[in-house]
Amino acid sequence: MAALVGRAEQYAVALRNNRMGLWLFFLSEVFLFGGLLATRFYLWGPTRPEANQLIGLLITVVLLISSVSMNLAETAMEHGDRRTFMNGLVVTALLGMVFFFGVLIFEWGLFPSIYEGHLTPSGDKYGAVVFAMTGMHAIHVLSGVAFIAIVWNLGRKGHFSKEEHWGVEACAIYWHYVDLVWIFFYPAIYLIGTVHHG
Amino acid sequence: MSSHGKSKAAAIRTSLTVAIVLAVLTIGEYFLALVYSGAALLLLMGLVKAYFVVNFFMHISRLWTVEKGH
Numbered sequence: 001m002a003a004l005v006g007r008a009e010q011y012a013v014a015l016r017n018n019r020m021g022l023w024l025f026f027l028s029e030v031f032l033f034g035g036l037l038a039t040r041f042y043l044w045g046p047t048r049p050e051a052n053q054l055i056g057l058l059i060t061v062v063l064l065i066s067s068v069s070m071n072l073a074e075t076a077m078e079h080g081d082r083r084t085f086m087n088g089l090v091v092t093a094l095l096g097m098v099f100f101f102g103v104l105i106f107e108w109g110l111f112p113s114i115y116e117g118h119l120t121p122s123g124d125k126y127g128a129v130v131f132a133m134t135g136m137h138a139i140h141v142l143s144g145v146a147f148i149a150i151v152w153n154l155g156r157k158g159h160f161s162k163e164e165h166w167g168v169e170a171c172a173i174y175w176h177y178v179d180l181v182w183i184f185f186y187p188a189i190y191l192i193g194t195v196h197h198g
Numbered sequence: 199m200s201s202h203g204k205s206k207a208a209a210i211r212t213s214l215t216v217a218i219v220l221a222v223l224t225i226g227e228y229f230l231a232l233v234y235s236g237a238a239l240l241l242l243m244g245l246v247k248a249y250f251v252v253n254f255f256m257h258i259s260r261l262w263t264v265e266k267g268h
Binding site: 016019020023041046053057060061064065067068070071072075076078079081169172173176177179180183184186187190191192193194 | 206209210213214216217220221224225227228230231235236237240241243244247248251252254255256257258260261
């Protein structure tokens, strides 16, 4: 009994430290994404590139829904519902990939047969900043999907429980952080400023 | 009940309420940008959305709550 209490206390201490570590990591990332946002406002001023706003809204909504499915997956694990947890992770990863390919197709124009993009990374300040912002964000989306895949695989093997699921919590918080960054990138790229016709 | 003290139904209700608030604000931003191109109001709406994500999805308050595990 004493050993069990000792283990629970150890886990609680580790959990507090892990949470603090993860938030400190996010703080360090604020400087990265904050620098990109500052670059956008410095170089573009009160203008923005010509971009399809409806597509911007659609991929934003996809990312928003993925945050909800991730939250539902985490809530399911907190209540011991492994099936909903696993399904929630799959839905989140799929929506993450939809967002990722949305960026590749509609913002980067990598598939001209589907959508002809007009921005290039070396074309002008608009292309350079859009590619830097969306590229850095897309790398985080991809790493988030990889994180989800790892947690899904561990969950499949029976890891995590209602009482101990730090890995699930960390994965969920990371995913929401990716969404949080987009909350500011979306208006900065698509909404703020008057359109610059190049 | 989870160790965070909420029933599953209550937690799901909170999630869905936050999702609706975020969706309304996002669509609001879109339509606002059709008539207004300034940064202040749009970034303010972003800050409100960020509050909901950080508070309800990222559970920032767990940083300073004492729990016995999850």
